[in-house]
Amino acid sequence: MKSYLLKRLFVMVPVLIGMTIIVFSIIHAIPGDPAETILGQKATEQSKEELREQLGLNNPWYQQYFTYLGDLLKGDLGQSIRTKVPIAQEIMPYLAATAELTIAAMAFAVFFGVNAGIISAWKQNSWFDYISMLVSLVGVSMPIFWLGLMEQWLFSLKLGWLPSIGRMDQRNPVEAVTHLYLIDSMLAGRWDQLWTVVKHLILPSVALGTIPMAIIARMTRSSMLEVMNSDYVRTAKAKGLSQFFVVYKHALKNAFIPVLTVIGLQTGALLGGAVLTETIFAWPGVGRYIYEAISSRDYPVIQSGILIIAFLFVMINLMVDLLYAAVDPRIRYR
Amino acid sequence: MKAKRWSSSLLLLMLGIIVALAGCSGGGSGSSEAQEPDTGQQAEGEVPASSAQDTLIVGRGGDSAALDPAIVTDGESLKIGHQVFDSLLEYKEGTTEIQGSLAESWDVSEDGLEYTFKLRQGVKFHDGTDFNADAVVFNFTRWSDPNSEYKFSGESFYYYDSMFGPEGSRVIKEVKALDEFTVVFTLNQPQGPFLQNLAMTSFGIASPTALQEKGENFKNEPVGTGPFVFKEWRRNDSITLEKNPEYWREGLPKLNRVIVRSIPDNSARFNALQSGEIDLMEDLSPDDLAVLESNPNLQKIERPSNNVGYLGFNLKKEPFNDPKVRLALSHAVNKQGIIDAFFAGQAVPAVNPIPPSMWGYNDSIQDYEYDLNKANQLLAEAGYPDGLPGEYVFYAMPVPRPYMPDGKKVAEVIQADFEKIGVKVTIESPEWATYLDEVREGEKDDMYMLGWTGDNGDPDNFLYTLLDKDAIPSNNYSYYASDELHEILIAAQRENDQDKRAELYEQAQVIIKADAPWVPIVHTTPLLAAQANVKGYVPAPTGSEYYYNIYFE
Numbered sequence: 001m002k003s004y005l006l007k008r009l010f011v012m013v014p015v016l017i018g019m020t021i022i023v024f025s026i027i028h029a030i031p032g033d034p035a036e037t038i039l040g041q042k043a044t045e046q047s048k049e050e051l052r053e054q055l056g057l058n059n060p061w062y063q064q065y066f067t068y069l070g071d072l073l074k075g076d077l078g079q080s081i082r083t084k085v086p087i088a089q090e091i092m093p094y095l096a097a098t099a100e101l102t103i104a105a106m107a108f109a110v111f112f113g114v115n116a117g118i119i120s121a122w123k124q125n126s127w128f129d130y131i132s133m134l135v136s137l138v139g140v141s142m143p144i145f146w147l148g149l150m151e152q153w154l155f156s157l158k159l160g161w162l163p164s165i166g167r168m169d170q171r172n173p174v175e176a177v178t179h180l181y182l183i184d185s186m187l188a189g190r191w192d193q194l195w196t197v198v199k200h201l202i203l204p205s206v207a208l209g210t211i212p213m214a215i216i217a218r219m220t221r222s223s224m225l226e227v228m229n230s231d232y233v234r235t236a237k238a239k240g241l242s243q244f245f246v247v248y249k250h251a252l253k254n255a256f257i258p259v260l261t262v263i264g265l266q267t268g269a270l271l272g273g274a275v276l277t278e279t280i281f282a283w284p285g286v287g288r289y290i291y292e293a294i295s296s297r298d299y300p301v302i303q304s305g306i307l308i309i310a311f312l313f314v315m316i317n318l319m320v321d322l323l324y325a326a327v328d329p330r331i332r333y334r
Numbered sequence: 335m336k337a338k339r340w341s342s343s344l345l346l347l348m349l350g351i352i353v354a355l356a357g358c359s360g361g362g363s364g365s366s367e368a369q370e371p372d373t374g375q376q377a378e379g380e381v382p383a384s385s386a387q388d389t390l391i392v393g394r395g396g397d398s399a400a401l402d403p404a405i406v407t408d409g410e411s412l413k414i415g416h417q418v419f420d421s422l423l424e425y426k427e428g429t430t431e432i433q434g435s436l437a438e439s440w441d442v443s444e445d446g447l448e449y450t451f452k453l454r455q456g457v458k459f460h461d462g463t464d465f466n467a468d469a470v471v472f473n474f475t476r477w478s479d480p481n482s483e484y485k486f487s488g489e490s491f492y493y494y495d496s497m498f499g500p501e502g503s504r505v506i507k508e509v510k511a512l513d514e515f516t517v518v519f520t521l522n523q524p525q526g527p528f529l530q531n532l533a534m535t536s537f538g539i540a541s542p543t544a545l546q547e548k549g550e551n552f553k554n555e556p557v558g559t560g561p562f563v564f565k566e567w568r569r570n571d572s573i574t575l576e577k578n579p580e581y582w583r584e585g586l587p588k589l590n591r592v593i594v595r596s597i598p599d600n601s602a603r604f605n606a607l608q609s610g611e612i613d614l615m616e617d618l619s620p621d622d623l624a625v626l627e628s629n630p631n632l633q634k635i636e637r638p639s640n641n642v643g644y645l646g647f648n649l650k651k652e653p654f655n656d657p658k659v660r661l662a663l664s665h666a667v668n669k670q671g672i673i674d675a676f677f678a679g680q681a682v683p684a685v686n687p688i689p690p691s692m693w694g695y696n697d698s699i700q701d702y703e704y705d706l707n708k709a710n711q712l713l714a715e716a717g718y719p720d721g722l723p724g725e726y727v728f729y730a731m732p733v734p735r736p737y738m739p740d741g742k743k744v745a746e747v748i749q750a751d752f753e754k755i756g757v758k759v760t761i762e763s764p765e766w767a768t769y770l771d772e773v774r775e776g777e778k779d780d781m782y783m784l785g786w787t788g789d790n791g792d793p794d795n796f797l798y799t800l801l802d803k804d805a806i807p808s809n810n811y812s813y814y815a816s817d818e819l820h821e822i823l824i825a826a827q828r829e830n831d832q833d834k835r836a837e838l839y840e841q842a843q844v845i846i847k848a849d850a851p852w853v854p855i856v857h858t859t860p861l862l863a864a865q866a867n868v869k870g871y872v873p874a875p876t877g878s879e880y881y882y883n884i885y886f887e
Contacts, residue, residue, distance in 0.1 A: 047500070149605070165606045170574070
């Protein structure tokens with residue numbers, strides 16, 4: 001297991017370097033004068049020149065790249081042009097907000113997706129199977145934007161059950177320590193706020209989790225169907241084990257590897273890809289942070305933001321790989 | 335075997351957590367139905383005196399970039415700066431006329447080179463230090479001295495440089511404290527809009543002590559003399575301001591607390607207003623107007639226009655260097671039709687470059703009516719009886735702007751009308767930064783669309799900034815150079831009497847109308863919406879207004 005882990009870590013190095021190169025080049029391929037976009041129509045030529053100088057935009061590209069790499073190794077992610085605050089400091093609350101939302105959304109997606117998939121496979125061609133596969137088909141094709149607005153309309157406007165935007169009740173806030181508000185409100189012993197924080201989480205995580213849920217459900221179902229027809233499951237059934245035990249214990253174990261892959265990929269995708277959800281629900285996450293940096297040409301933020309997301313993606317994949325190895329011993333020895 | 339057990343227990347644990355979460359949420363929706371969501375919590379809550387009705391929650395589209403108004407240019411940042419800081423002068427509520435704020439009165443010398451301000455006494459910064467003449471000098475030194483130690487990493491004072499001239503051509507020569515409450519400004523040359531400029535939010539007076547103590551962090555924790563004290567900033571989420579109990583306007587502000595939230599999506603912001611999560615929202619989409627007006631719990635609020643959206647001709651290109659051709663095309667733009675189709679009526683047709691609410695606006699100028707026959711006739715007089723030869727490139731904004739929500743669609747309408755009089759144009763919309771570059775260079779486009787939002791409520795900020803020959807190549811994208819106009823605009827800059835200046839600007843508009851370097855299209859009136867019980871809110875044309883008069887009925 002240890003050698004497997006080392007091997008995996010070693011493979012990551014070129015991946016990480018490749019990431020920095022790609023991120024760097026994409027940004028520099030964008031046309032237009034960043035100084036102009038940053039400072040706007042009203043800027044003087046002199047202030048634009050100052051800014052170009054300050055950003056090193058006048059240096060040759062390779063020099064800009066190596067400066068960038070050097071800063072990264074020192075843990076310096078640069079300073080935001082728009083807000084003039086160091087990114088490493090600024091990005092933490094955004095990452096926390098995204099983490100909270102992603103975990104809630106994936107929890108929703110995994111719970112409902114996996115169970116729906118299992119039951120559909122178990123009771124193949126039953127009404128439950130048809131309905132859940134129909135729902136997941138709709139789920140995959142549903143525009144998040146629309147789903148989010150409809151949720152707000154129904155649960156917040158019409159029924160008044162849930163708040164439509166934000167992360168907590170702003171009139172009565174909890175001090176932000178970890179910026180994970182679930183934890184912050186527990187730390188402060190504010191159980192009333194914990195409850196509002198949970199309520200604020202429900203609509204966005206359902207909107208965000210719907211697509212992954214649908215994908216997970218379909219993947220689980222097809223993977224389970226394959227396994228359910230295998231010999232060892234038949235044997236288990238023949239031994240007289242209970243259906244539930246056979247399905248959830250024996251069959252699921254082997255069927256779970258492809259599902260795990262999908263879960264990993266989807267989690268990674270949610271990290272940076274939640275812009276729409278974050279926009280509709282006014283969720284101050286990292287997707288919106290980067291998106292807004294793009295519209296204001298905040299180069300350092302775009303670079304570092306994408307890099308961090310990519311890094312987290314790689315880490316999640318690593319974890320998934322390790323989970324494979326844990327679930328299926330054959331992978332470790334290959 | 336070990337691995338097996340581990341993985342299955344992990345799975346079970348995961349499921350357990352999820353079930354717990356799901357259980358919570360299920361029960362929750364039922365129980366919260368019984369009690370009113372927000373107010374119910376507060377009654378039992380830990381916040382003592384503040385009931386919901388003295389806290390105003392504002393929803394807006396974007397977050398502040400920084401909270402020090404001197405270093406920012408975006409409206410969202412200035413909006414917060416406006417609550418925390420006072421400038422020497424300010425604009426009267428809902429207008430761009432100036433009145434005293436931290437300065438109670440002022441005198442101008444005969445030659446317009448010396449301004450003496452009497453400052454308000456007994457005003458304190460939020461950190462408890464005194465506001466006085468030294469604080470004014472400190473701030474102006476900070477902005478004008480390129481080596482100031484209070485100009486922190488990455489910062490620059492854009493508005494100081496653009497309103498009072500960049501380093502090397504500063505308008506203000508010296509700022510001196512005559513005594514504790516008298517400040518004298520000496521100028522290098524007279525500047526007509528000088529007082530108008532001083533009233534801008536960007537020139538809010540910051541606490542020198544706080545600047546020294548907080549240093550670089552001042553932009554995150556601003557300290558001024560304004561009606562509200564900065565409390566907390568959760569980026570991209572909310573900014574909390576609290577009442578300044580020592581505010582120099584007696585009895586104000588009426589609110590105890592203002593929370594300004596960033597809700598980027600227009601529909602979501604409107605949903606939040608309807609569900610009562612916010613009390614006031616900026617930038618209502620015209621599409622939602624019908625819903626708003628049918629809801630008796632909400633009210634519509636209009637912000638006076640302070641912008642212009644226009645079609646500009648590139649005078650470097652044939653045949654648009656011919657004023658007759660430009661006049662002909664001016665008759666072929668259906669402004670009212672465009673407004674009805676794309677602005678939901680929330681705009682007025684533009685006749686002149688400056689908005690009608692601004693002083694110096696020339697009411698007597700008649701617009702060129704929309705008349706395609708007349709346009710054809712004028713083209714013929716210009717020597718093009720069969721329309722213009724060839725095809726021309728028409729640049730249309732790729733992004734929505736406050737003065738033009740959908741540039742491309744508007745361009746298509748204009749294109750269709752031009753086609754009818756024999757003028758063929760192709761619309762191009764490169765990405766925004768490229769767009770600005772190329773329109774400025776004036777090589778690729780024959781005509782273009784653009785707009786402007788006023789900074790200081792002075793006609794100079796439109797006419798000189800956009801159409802004077804000095805503004806080539808910075809903001810005069812049309813390459814329009816008129817010596818006659820230049821003389822008038824410079825004379826107006828050097829004049830201190832506002833009535834005389836207004837007269838000069840009225841003349842300037844006549845010249846511009848006759849030369850027609852632009853077809854001014856619209857002045858938009860941005861829409862806001864609020865709960866019906868929100869009173870005392872007067873939006874300003876500049877985009878930043880005080881919240882101190884607001885109260886709940």
